[in-house]
Amino acid sequence: MQSLLEKLSSMTVVVADTGDLEAIKKFHPRDATTNPSLILAAAQIPAYQNLIDKALTNSREMLGTEASNSDVVKEALDELCVVFGKEILKLIPGRVSTEVDARLSFDTEATILKARKIIAKYNQAGISNDRVLIKIASTWEGIKAAEVLEKENIHCNLTLLFNFYQAVACADAGVTLISPFVGRILDWYKKATGKDFYPGIEDPGVISVTKIFNYFKSNGYKTEVMGASFRNIEEITELAGCDLLTISPKLLQQLNETYSDLPIKLNAQNPLVIDEKIHLDQTSFELMMAGDKMATEKLTEGIKGFSQAIEKLENQLNERIELIEEGIALAL
Template identity: 25%
Template sequence: MVQIFLDTANLDAIRKYNDMGILDGVTTNPTLLAKENSDPIEIMKEIIRIVKGPVSLEVVSTDIDGMLEEAHRLARFGTNAVIKIPMTPDGLKAIKRLSSEGIKTNCTLVFSPNQAILAAKAGATYVSPFIGRLDDAGHDGMQVIRDTVQIFRNYNFSTKVLVASVRHPVHVVEAAKIGADVITMPPDVLEKMIKHPLTDKGLSTFLADWEKVKRMNPNIDLSLVQP
């Protein structure tokens, strides 16, 4: 089953969708944390507490030693912490080391199947191709997902394909049809997935008809119906 992650650091949004039972995990990054007017460390710790599934927390160092130091610190926030590491030479080294230590990683800023292959070989738990940014640059982001999913299946890579930089619900459907393992999206995209004008219209009609039933049967009370 495809997993749905929320790409945000907004605690209210995370609580909202987590309470619906549709949220499998959360991805964050420095940009998302910067949008919130709170201590980023406390926000990350709170997300870890709210969400039972994987929560990606990103390092900001670019050298191997800094990445590893931050990764070990972030991993202590909770057993469901996943460390986001950029797709760079030092990032691959960090993924290899962390993987050998049993720390889950998410290789971020991936833009090609070649990069995805290398991240998988280094031992990444997740690899995150950024399809929206590829589309913005005139490339076919979804083709990268197709190629990566096929390659991973060909060689039985355990690394999961996490579709990132999702712009709209069509991206979600296409990624799910291809067979991506995870799709992470901002709250507004998830809200659009829930909403449909025909659902609203149908509900309005049902409620109006029920009012007619109550007028014809003044004593009806559903609360009195025995389970």
Template identity: 30%
Template sequence: MEFFLDTANIDEIRAAQRQGLVDGVTTNPTLLSREGGDWRKQAKRICEIVSGPVSLEVVGTTAEDMVREAEDLVGFGPNVVIKIPMIAEGLVAAKTLSEKGIKTNVTLVFSAMQALLAAKAGATYVSPFVGRLDAIGHDGMQLIEQIRTIFDNYEFETKILVASVRDPMHVQDSALIGADVATVPYKVIQQFVKHPLTDTGLAQFLKDWEQFTE
């Protein structure tokens, strides 16, 4: 499974890179706005320091506007992936961009049928939002299972990019199901390494070594 960092913060990206935990980055207008300053400069900088895919999101709601924005955004770097909302006009844009050889990430997916439509439109990635589904009493992992089954049934090349990740179990369960990618906030990805038995075990080893060397 690939790990994408869901952030627009350069410091977080660099810190996760040192740990070998950044295969790519996903951003959105909200994340970029939190960083302040010129969002275009920030986005270009991310594309420069990340070797893997970087998802940059369009804000238009018509296919024409989305395609126009996408053609601008791909100039930020060869690793740009265009995030497109899962709406009817978004499917038109995804198909158009796919035919132009531009990679896309269809986002805000909440059903298996939406994922199927995105794959048929030629999306490179489809982003089901598991955390938001869980928050309203649905089972986000059930959706990942459904999408995985459908994509395998018809040999779609579209990758399942699990989004709206709230905790490490979302990633673990997605990996067990066979999702291709999980995009994870920095604070959550840092929880992956933590386990209380690791901490207590290390403390005991160090204590024993200190007594041995006295």
């Protein structure tokens, strides 16, 4: 008898939502996705210290001995994400998502430049564009950056997506993939309503992703839908058939240990038809976001959280480079 994970994998691309290489080895996902919080968590694992040191020493070599430690650390942030990405790609047949600095989420041009820099690092390592997704927050500025990048054959994953209008704008921009955050939507509604439990079929995050999926498939959009940020396996099973689902190691384990029926819930070949066709400009997008308290609050919170994770990682890298360079000085 097959586990839920095996059944899910037959109808949906399962993506590992982790920077932990051991978890990726264990569950054999096709793709993997990371973010600053996951990289920060992975960086605490002693076994990965060599990857951090590699990113720092590569950055020092690139910038030269005259560069300040702070400049080396800034360079190492990009290098570290790519170093982890390269290690992940050794373990999976598909794509890895690597995130642009969340602090650039409202700067279109800076996001474009950072994405080009990240993809260039992958290319220099012999990794082609089709194996990398650049993760960008689903602000208007981020979506416009992705529109430019997609035309340059740099594929994008639009993250921190909480409502239908963000998804529509992404699809109109021709982005490769979106990551609607199921669990964070649920978190907001539980807090706002005081309701402790939502059955999977009534879960606000599940309902949101279901509408987006059916809209895309009804209207012939190529943009892939990847449900993300799950709180329980019922949210996952209610989205069986979605293009992709990115799942934490804890929930992957739970799915792997559970044996029950798994009917397909989302069918790209036979979607629930949504005939309406919506086009948004910046003004209408911002009006729609302003009218959605949940999406506005969760987007702001998500950008802030990822930015804080980057700052913590910067502090850790600062401490580490001092130790490395003191060791070099002592050796000399």
